[in-house]
Amino acid sequence: MKNTNRWLNDEALTYLGMKVLNTETTEDLDKKLVSWQAFAKDTLKKPDRNFTFWEWLYSAIDLIKKHFLPMWKDNLIEGFISKARTEALLRAPTTEPHTFLLRFPDSTQGMISISYKQPDDTVKHFIYSAKDLNKCDLAQRILDPTVFKFLYPHHPKEIKFQKYYKASKEEVPGYEKDLIKAHVPNPLE
Numbered sequence: 001m002k003n004t005n006r007w008l009n010d011e012a013l014t015y016l017g018m019k020v021l022n023t024e025t026t027e028d029l030d031k032k033l034v035s036w037q038a039f040a041k042d043t044l045k046k047p048d049r050n051f052t053f054w055e056w057l058y059s060a061i062d063l064i065k066k067h068f069l070p071m072w073k074d075n076l077i078e079g080f081i082s083k084a085r086t087e088a089l090l091r092a093p094t095t096e097p098h099t100f101l102l103r104f105p106d107s108t109q110g111m112i113s114i115s116y117k118q119p120d121d122t123v124k125h126f127i128y129s130a131k132d133l134n135k136c137d138l139a140q141r142i143l144d145p146t147v148f149k150f151l152y153p154h155h156p157k158e159i160k161f162q163k164y165y166k167a168s169k170e171e172v173p174g175y176e177k178d179l180i181k182a183h184v185p186n187p188l189e
Contacts (some may be wrong), residue, residue: 005073012080017042019106020053044106051109059110067133068112068164072164076151076160077102077112083125089152090117092112097121098149100142116148139164 008016017029020038022045040054060079064072071077078086081103090099100116105127112133114126128141139161142148151160 005069006075010082011085012078015080015082015085016057019056046107048107056104056106056109061131062153063104063110063112063133064183067130068138071138071164074160079104080153082106083113083115086115087123089121090115091121095102095152096150096154098147099152099154100148100150101152102138114142114148137164137166140166 014026014029017027017032017034018024020158021029021032022038022042023029033155039052043049043052044056053077064077064079068077072079078101081101083105085102086101086103089095090101095117097117097119100114103115105111105113105125108127111127111129114128115123116126117123126141128138133141142157142161143165148157151157
């Protein structure tokens with residue numbers, strides 16, 4: 001994606017191709033042409049979608065540029081991958097609990113999802129809008145909760161995200177620090 005200074009991998013391109021062509025198969029995908037109608041006029045296939053492929057894609061690019069372009073350039077955000085594929089990767093026996101992946105959900109536009117594997121091998125998804133990210137940025141949302149430990153496939157979050165983490169505001173005598181913490185319920189407790 002030229003405007004975001006990162007090339008998409010084959011899996012992301014296949015996912016986008018299937019999405020814009022409203023198909024569930026990859027057969028001959030690279031030989032099919034995308035019409036302007038399919039790209040910018042038709043709403044996406046699923047019945048509860050009321051936006052076009054272009055509106056969805058543009059909102060993802062806008063989110064990248066405004067909220068986490070450096071993280072995108074550093075390949076910390078998977079981005080264009082289906083929910084089903086995300087869950088399959090995270091549920092794999094070789095994936096440790098507390099491993100997470102960042103993607104753009106296709107059920108809504110202009111949002112990012114943090115999907116993570118719980119100790120009981122289920123996968124949970126948290127979704128954040130631009131408005132949410134204005135209140136608390138993505139690095140803060142990843143580094144604060146102890147439930148997120150490894151960026152898929154197995155990278156300690158502190159190593160990958162530390163340079164994006166904003167230190168707490170300096171203390172001002174007579175005032176308490178503003179502390180934002182995310183609470184992720186543990187279903188095993």
